[in-house]
Amino acid sequence: MSTSEADENRSDADAKRSDYVGALARGLAVIEAFGRTTPELTLSEVAQLTGMSPATARRNLHTLEELGFVKRHNKRFLLAPRVLTLGSAFLQAANVDEAVMPELRRIVTLFGDAASMATLEGTDILYIAHFSELRAARRTASVGVTYPAYATSMGRILLAGLPPAELAAYWHELRPTKLTDVTVTDRDALAAIVEEARRAGYTVAVDQLDYGITSLSVPVKNEAGRVVAAINTSGYSPRLDAQKLVEERLAELQVSAGRIAHLLARYPGLAHSLLR
Structure with missing residues (x-):
């Protein structure tokens, strides 16, 4: 690889890192924490599964709840039907x-x-x-x-x-x-x-x-x-x-x-x- 190609690759990598939105990544990680064996989760369980602090997990859950992707039942969280729009968008597009x-x-x-x-x-x-x-x-x-x-x-x-x-x-x-x-x-x-x-x-x-x-x-x-x-x-x-x-x-x-x-x-x- 030439010096110019290596520089270009490093520039692309730097650009990707600078454009990375950690908050978005954490929100998606919370959604992915739910599954067949984990249909309902407590705040502490979400934090443990995602590797987030309880405070960070709580903020993400609250945001997803406000957006309609997550619901709360007896102090446990579960995915709401609206989350299906994320997958259906791919199938349609x-x-x-x-x-x-x-x-x-x-x-x-x-x-x-x-x-x-x-x-x-x-x-x-x-x-x-x-x-x-x-x-x-x-x-x-x-x-x-x-x-x-x-x-x-x-x-x-x-x-x-x-x-x-x-x-x-x-x-x-x-x-x-x-x-x-x-x-x-x-x-x-x-x-x-x-x-x-x-x-x-x-x-x-x-x-x-x-x-x-x-x-x-x-x-x-x-x-x-x-x-x-x-x-x-x-x-x-x-x-x-x-x-x-x-x-x-x-x-x-x-x-x-x-x-x-x-x-x-x-x-x-x-x-x-x-x-x-």
Whole structure:
């Protein structure tokens, strides 16, 4: 890198730091503290989960309450319905319904079960689209949900598409835990699975995230050939043989991935938002 390029990069980094609004970041951190296992939180719990002082957490909660994103019930705080506008704004602006949902519905029409699209968010996958006909009890796969990338087929195919430096950083940061008795947590074994996914262009996961979930995933690439998302077809493990799943569904899943990739050029908002 030349001296001028290095100076330019430092200038960009300095500009980003100077433009960083800590108050906004703290407000968003408070919203993200709520979840399936933490639907209601006390002030002290919010402070602990976000790493804020109680006074800072209180100011953020009060502001979010005034704005209608948080409500209070018996000295506990919970998210208000208005918070859904934050996620729906992305779905509308990125045209997810037009660019992605038709293909997920097509896959479910062909094979039943469920189909989803996700992208990487840190060490997790983040669901940005989902369609299902399933009625069985299972982990929720819906828009906005995150799960550990190492334990999902979409996560593994997304990891397979990372540049070497980013993948190395992921392995360094990863702290895998057993989610089922068969969840692979050995780093070498996971690395081999990801490498095989990169070579094959698809991957299957059986009972890795939760019992009864088998899924097949393929990557979605942008015009530059970069993996920006993944789509899957998934169903109930006792009814799905992994090899048969590949034989029956892989070709159609790849067709859908190709169609979505083609549509990204028509929806630049979605294409740009998927870039890491």
